[in-house]
Each structure stands twice: as structure tokens, then as C-alpha cells.
Amino acid sequence: MHRISTDIAVVGGGVIGLAIALRLRADGREVVVIEPNEPGSGASYGNAGTVANYAVIPVGTPSVLRNFLSLLLDPGSPLSVRTSALPTLFPWLARFAYESLPHRYRQNAGRIAELVSDASTAWMEFAAEIGASNFLSAKGCLYLYETAKAFRAAGADIELRRNHGVSQQLLSAGDVAELEPRLTEFEGGLFFPGAINLSDPGAVMGLLTAAVKRTGAEFVQASVTSIVRERSGLRIAASHCDVRARRVVIAAGAHSRRLAASLGDPVQLDTERGYHIEYDMTDLPIERPVCPTARGFYFCPMQGRLRVAGLVELGGLTAPANLQLTEALARNARRMFPELGVPSRSWLGFRPSMPNSIPVIRPSKSGRDVILAFGHGHIGLTLAPRTARMVSAIVAR
Ligand SMILES: Cc1cc2nc3c(=O)[nH]c(=O)nc-3n(C[C@H](O)[C@H](O)[C@H](O)COP(=O)(O)OP(=O)(O)OC[C@H]3O[C@@H](n4cnc5c(N)ncnc54)[C@H](O)[C@@H]3O)c2cc1C
Numbered sequence: 001m002h003r004i005s006t007d008i009a010v011v012g013g014g015v016i017g018l019a020i021a022l023r024l025r026a027d028g029r030e031v032v033v034i035e036p037n038e039p040g041s042g043a044s045y046g047n048a049g050t051v052a053n054y055a056v057i058p059v060g061t062p063s064v065l066r067n068f069l070s071l072l073l074d075p076g077s078p079l080s081v082r083t084s085a086l087p088t089l090f091p092w093l094a095r096f097a098y099e100s101l102p103h104r105y106r107q108n109a110g111r112i113a114e115l116v117s118d119a120s121t122a123w124m125e126f127a128a129e130i131g132a133s134n135f136l137s138a139k140g141c142l143y144l145y146e147t148a149k150a151f152r153a154a155g156a157d158i159e160l161r162r163n164h165g166v167s168q169q170l171l172s173a174g175d176v177a178e179l180e181p182r183l184t185e186f187e188g189g190l191f192f193p194g195a196i197n198l199s200d201p202g203a204v205m206g207l208l209t210a211a212v213k214r215t216g217a218e219f220v221q222a223s224v225t226s227i228v229r230e231r232s233g234l235r236i237a238a239s240h241c242d243v244r245a246r247r248v249v250i251a252a253g254a255h256s257r258r259l260a261a262s263l264g265d266p267v268q269l270d271t272e273r274g275y276h277i278e279y280d281m282t283d284l285p286i287e288r289p290v291c292p293t294a295r296g297f298y299f300c301p302m303q304g305r306l307r308v309a310g311l312v313e314l315g316g317l318t319a320p321a322n323l324q325l326t327e328a329l330a331r332n333a334r335r336m337f338p339e340l341g342v343p344s345r346s347w348l349g350f351r352p353s354m355p356n357s358i359p360v361i362r363p364s365k366s367g368r369d370v371i372l373a374f375g376h377g378h379i380g381l382t383l384a385p386r387t388a389r390m391v392s393a394i395v396a397r
Helices: 015-026 060-066 068-073 083-099 104-114 119-130 147-154 156-163 173-179 199-216 253-262 323-336 377-396
Strands: 004-012 031-034 077-081 141-145 170-173 190-193 196-198 219-220 226-229 234-239 242-248 269-278 290-292 298-302 305-315 345-353 358-362 365-372
Touching: 004 015, 004 234, 015 119, 015 377, 031 173, 031 226, 031 242, 068 077, 077 083, 083 104, 083 219, 083 305, 119 196, 119 199, 119 305, 119 377, 141 147, 141 173, 147 290, 156 170, 170 173, 173 323, 196 323, 199 226, 226 253, 226 365, 234 365, 253 269, 253 365, 269 323, 298 323, 305 323, 345 377, 358 377, 365 377
Parallel strands: 004 031, 004 242, 031 219, 077 305, 141 290, 242 365
Antiparallel strands: 141 190, 170 190, 226 234, 234 242, 269 305, 269 345, 290 298, 298 305, 358 365
16 A cells, blocks of 8 residues: 655646646645546546636526426437436436526626636636647637527627626627638627637646646545545545545545545535547638537637537436437537538546536635535636636635
């Protein structure tokens, strides 16, 4: 049995755990990162790559609540539920319904807006620090509406974003085509000029991991099975090793619930499963991330490939990928770009999701020696630098 002692153990080496480790090392703390897989290979690897400083609208909105049943029954909808998971999901869904009520939706949007407001600047600084500036592109991001009715229905969200100072431009069909000449079949769109995107999230995770290693942080390849408070500190039991730490940061993404609960802090975390398919190509049909909003995915221009990423499948952490969903992604992708053939690869990832879309970044209710940093849902990449700053401040207090 391998035994290690440290000041702070970070459980989970996704973008959140890695960003936290980097920041804590910059603060001069001794850090061990515990991660069973290749660091950055979870949700942080396969996302849409957008630093979405505009994404203040929570997943649960009055409109989603009103249309929830029809969204579930429509086979072309971006939302699906695995029926076998329904009994376990019920408490999360009940809370999600409550969080979608008008007053909660507005309140949640306000809290998210505060978190994402400086995301683009924070990411540019972060990318420079880890040597990843070449992977950032600042061409904004585009939402598309297929019908005039859908565009009108987006009015409440547009208004809410405006109230929170999000920079957004309403586009006519002609404006859309001017920005992205291949996109001629839309009634209109929204352009977020301040958004930036990563042209290869996997490569950026590699650079982030290397940067953390250069600071001298130790990496332990193991899965944490339990965290126990003892008189001398915390004992973190992991496969084939035992880590003693003064403090622990739980940043295990969608897998964090059990660890937080075992320390007496039950949190309503679940997962929104998401998918991507990729097409290897050099001549990309778009310049920036583009989201046909009714379809619930993004077309993402990436280095040497087009990634189509998104969808929400409620269904837990263990079920295999649903091939019908990746096939639906491919069908929808071809509707916009008929030249796309068979995808080169597909991927399933687990968003760590709270019913109100607000991440949990705070000391555990069981004691300040445990810090929770998970639940970032659709905006974990966006919020990694900000989360790291918040955790650093909690540790310093
Ligand atoms: C399809 C899709 C598109 C997305 N698009 C975007 C986007 O454009 N912009 C954006 O900001 N966000 C996006 N997201 C969300 C974003 O990817 C996530 O919020 C973010 O990656 C979460 O990071 P994390 O570090 O918390 O989780 P992860 O990256 O999943 O990392 C958690 C790590 O914890 C480890 N772990 C698990 N259990 C244990 C254990 N017991 N012991 C030790 N380690 C453990 C795992 O191995 C994993 O490496 C998207 C997500 C998906 C699925």
C-alpha cells in the first residue's frame, strides 16, 4: 500500500480539479491530485469547447417546464430520459421542476451571470499561463432559429441576458448568412461577440496537465473510495494507496455526490449525459461555434475536424451510450451540411449537473477541511479559472 501525506488532496483531475491544483500551487500550497484515468479525459475532453460567457440561462426554464412532456415524447428532441433511471432520478427531476419556475429561473440566471461575467478574460489569462493561447479563437458564437415562432419564443431569455449585461446582437437571416455564408436557411440568430472557443479541448487538457506537473504537484493514479476524518486530519482511501491530507477538494465531476454525502453533505448532483460525433476534415464549413437552438447541440470547428456536441440524456453514470442518439446527431448534422458522411468517431460524457444549473463551490457543511467544487453542468470549461480562484480564496480564509 502506497502512503502519501500532503497539505491538500484534489480528488478528480478534470478541468476543474486541474485548474484548482494549478492555482493552489501558485499560492504555494502542497498539492496531490488523485485521478484514476488520464487527467482531463472525462467531460472536460469531449465538450463543445465554448467559453460561454453569455450562457446565463439555466437549463430549467419556464418554457422547458411547460414543454417537458412533449420534449420527452418527441423522438427528434434534444432531451431524453432512460426510463430505467426514472425512479433514481425522481428527486432530481422534482427539484429541477421547482427550479424552472419563473422566479427561480430568474434568480438562478442572476447567480450564473455573476459567475460567467469575466469568463473570457479569465480564460485568456489562464490559456497564456498554461501555454494554450494558440488554441483560443475569439470569433464569438452564434445561436440560430429555424422559425420566426422559435425566434419570438426566445424573447424572454434574450431579455434576461440583456438585463444581466450580456453582449448579444439580434441577426436577420441575411446577417446570419453574412457571418456564416453556408447558413442560409434560418429565420434569424443571435450573435455573442464576446465568446471565445477552444479549437481542441483535449489538447488543452494535455497542456493544463503538463502545467500542473511543472509546478511540482504530485499525481496519483487511483480512484478514491472513501474519505474519513481522523484526529490527525483526513484519510483518503484510494485503490492501492492511502493519502493523508489536511484538506481535500472534491472535484470528481459527476462522480462527486457519493464522496460529499459520505462526509455528511448530501448534494442533489446527478448527470446530464451528453454526446459528440466528429468528422475529420480540413475544409470546415463554419468559422465559429454555431448552435441551432431547437436541436440542442453545437457545431464546433476544431483542429482538423468538425465536432457536433450536445444533447441531454438523463440516465445515470453506468448505462452504455445510446446509439440512437448519436445517429440522430448525425442525421441532424447532415440536414445542415449534406456533404457530411459517416462520423469518424463518437463519444459519451457525463455533465455534473445540479437541478438549478449552479455549481457547488463551497466548504462542506461537515467542516471547512473539505471543499466541494463540482456540479458545473453545461459550463464547467467556462468556469474552471473562476472556480479555481474561488477555491483558492476558501483555502486562504
Ligand atoms: C457534450 C458536452 C458539451 C459541453 N460543452 C461545453 C462547453 O461548450 N462549454 C463549457 O463550459 N462546458 C461544456 N460542457 C460541460 C463541461 O465539459 C463540464 O462541466 C466540465 O468538463 C466538468 O469538469 P469536471 O472537472 O467537473 O468533470 P470531469 O471532466 O468529468 O472530471 C472529473 C474527473 O474526476 C475523476 N473521478 C471520478 N471519480 C473519481 C474518484 N472516485 N476518485 C478520483 N477521481 C475521480 C474522473 O475520472 C474525471 O477525470 C459540455 C459537456 C458535454 C458533455
